[in-house]
Amino acid sequence: KAGVTQTPRYLIKTRGQQVTLSCSPISGHRSVSWYQQTPGQGLQFLFEYFSETQRNKGNFPGRFSGRQFSNSRSEMNVSTLELGDSALYLCASSLVGRDGYTFGSGTRLTVV
Amino acid sequence: GESVGLHLPTLSVQEGDNSIINCAYSNSASDYFIWYKQESGKGPQFIIDIRSNMDKRQGQRVTVLLNKTVKHLSLQIAATQPGDSAVYFCAENLENNDMRFGAGTRLTVKP
Numbered sequence A: 001k002a003g004v005t006q007t008p009r010y011l012i013k014t015r016g017q018q019v020t021l022s023c024s025p026i027s028g029h030r031s032v033s034w035y036q037q038t039p040g041q042g043l044q045f046l047f048e049y050f051s052e053t054q055r056n057k058g059n060f061p062g063r064f065s066g067r068q069f070s071n072s073r074s075e076m077n078v079s080t081l082e083l084g085d086s087a088l089y090l091c092a093s094s095l096v097g098r099d100g101y102t103f104g105s106g107t108r109l110t111v112v
Numbered sequence B: 001g002e003s004v005g006l007h008l009p010t011l012s013v014q015e016g017d018n019s020i021i022n023c024a025y026s027n028s029a030s031d032y033f034i035w036y037k038q039e040s041g042k043g044p045q046f047i048i049d050i051r052s053n054m055d056k057r058q059g060q061r062v063t064v065l066l067n068k069t070v071k072h073l074s075l076q077i078a079a080t081q082p083g084d085s086a087v088y089f090c091a092e093n094l095e096n097n098d099m100r101f102g103a104g105t106r107l108t109v110k111p
Helices: none
Strands: A005-007 A010-013 A019-024 A031-038 A042-050 A053-057 A064-068 A074-078 A087-094 A107-111 B010-014 B019-025 B032-038 B045-051 B056-058 B062-067 B072-077 B086-093 B099-101 B105-110
Touching: A005 A087, A010 A019, A019 A087, A019 A107, A031 A074, A042 A064, A042 A074, A042 B099, A074 A087, B010 B019, B019 B086, B019 B105, B032 B062, B032 B072, B045 B056, B045 B062, B045 B072, B072 B086
Parallel strands: A010 A107, B010 B105
Antiparallel strands: A005 A019, A019 A074, A031 A042, A031 A087, A042 A053, A064 A074, A087 A107, B019 B072, B032 B045, B032 B086, B056 B062, B062 B072, B086 B099, B086 B105
């Protein structure tokens, strides 16, 4: 079966712009979580969506937001981009709990 | 505070040898653990998982051991191959369903 699909794979944006990233979970998975990964901070949790509702949220500023659609696909948006937002953004999906928590390949965002 | 941590940030082994990657966790209520492999430029890849009611689980060339007494998790890779070179993360599922990840161990396999 298809894995977790993230688009686009690479993105270059300018400071101050906004960006939207997309994640399509494994078919049947209803939970989608987003992470930011940087060399210095490792994997940091952004938020989790389940059945179109945000279920958990990490410690990121309000510039980071997300949503989930009825087909479980999720998007995350970052507004007013800063240089420090350059990172690999990963999403992970699972059924209900954490069994088989599976990651996508990520979107590499570079802010210049 | 409570954390998921790795004893060794880097590990270098000879091809064909066995590798052991360790992970310490401090939340005794964690009920589910996962090991991931992350290659350069890719997302973390699920390797093997284990529930807290087990102490050992085996996959293809990999074994995960869980010692709840000392809150320790290890990943054993048998007959390590060059393709095993990657960063390995352990993750614990906390009681509130948060997943917490270790910093990662970089495994390098020498031919």
